[in-house]
Amino acid sequence: MALIKVDDLTLSYENIMVIKDLSFKVESGDYLCIVGENGSGKSTLVKGLLSLKKPESGTIEFGEGLRKNEIGYLPQQTSAQKSFPASVYEVVISGCLNSRGIRPFYSSREKKIALDNIERLGITDLKNRSYRDLSGGQQQRVLLARALCATKKLLLLDEPVTGLDPIITAEFYELISKINKEGITVIMVTHDISAALKYANRVLCMREEGWFFGGIDEFKKSDFANLAKGGGKDV
Template sequence: MENNANKTILSAENLCVRYTSAKDAVRNASFKVENGDFLLIVGRNGSGKSTLLKGILGLVRPYDGKISFPDGRMAKKIGYLPQQSTIAQDFPATVTEVVLSGFVGKKGIFSFYSARDRKKAADIISYLGLEKISHKHFSNLSGGEKQRVLLARALVSATDCDVCTHKCCACHDETFCHTSGLIVLDEPSNGLDPIANRKLHSTLHSLRTEKGMTVIMVSHQVDSALEYATKVLHMDTEMLFFGSKEDYLKTELSGLLIGRREGNE
């Protein structure tokens, strides 16, 4: 395997995003994400976390600064797990149909799924332990199961063995090419019970450590997410902190955020 550790895959410089009003949603955010990082983005409600994520995903255009993917391929290989509230919970679809839709950006406009696509989807379903529910209907699943199905779809979208065929690496892993995966998650813990939440974080950790994937996650469940994060970005419109988890835990900011949660509980 090629060693891709410390390779910058995403770089933001003085990123500024605003919607229609003159008020900035994100101001002067500068950070770098390296291959294999688990970046946790935290902050109070309305602090610009989700807007920053939208900037990374290309859903909003920054009015100043820039986001770049030094490895050009990465821009096309982001697996996105949106907030569940954006998806109709009664949508008629099987687990397999949802997971296969992760290929949508990789296929031609008029194309259908190939046997290879179906095998890759089945492999990912199997990796996430979803075989038993693969023929179940999405609307009948629990919140935790739905989240794992959406994670499987994100993995389908985020991994591709094209990199291997381009001879940039020799992992020979058609399902998880270690150089290509970036998963972006927007508050995936919303609505999950603590067990499902811990399971999700643990899976993300495995994907990072075993498969070499990179994770960027916005979360309010700071305690459990911090256990697995390697880097933290604390937002309050401006970037208040960006650095390693260890350094973050030494700051007053972290004490305030974690302390407030404990206080509520």
């Protein structure tokens, strides 16, 4: 059984159907990029995958013991967050909340998970710094460490490089790629089609007139890739 199996999924946003009869699968170890124009339903699909939105019809099934609250989600940053007074450690360990039920305090095991993920992302020296004093790239690393605390299997990244400069963006992509090679499945929503082609092994391309799902090579041959490149549009 695949890690995630989506069958004939239909989702609406404010009573307008934005996704119709969508089907795709994510296998363990995949790096799936979801690309598409603004308004093509990417954000709605993310909400669906996170079980924050009920499907009108169709199903989203999780396999291999993945529980629906065990997705390492990296949301788009809000402006309020950028100036938030919180230490890096406080932010990262808050990713462990889903495994804790109603117990009020963090256990030593959770503290270790947080510290391990801080080290894994190379931000150990920032551990006691305030989140609001960090650069955009450093903030994304902190949020990624938090997401890794919430999951052992799957990362879901929603346009993670928005607002980062090209060098930091490239570093961030390398980091995601490394995490993927360490065995964590990655789903990334992105506008950046060239990054999708470079790092992903599967692509889900969403357009108003329909969708494409398949491997990178198939995608390159399909009309969807041509439209994406030729149109010069925000894809």
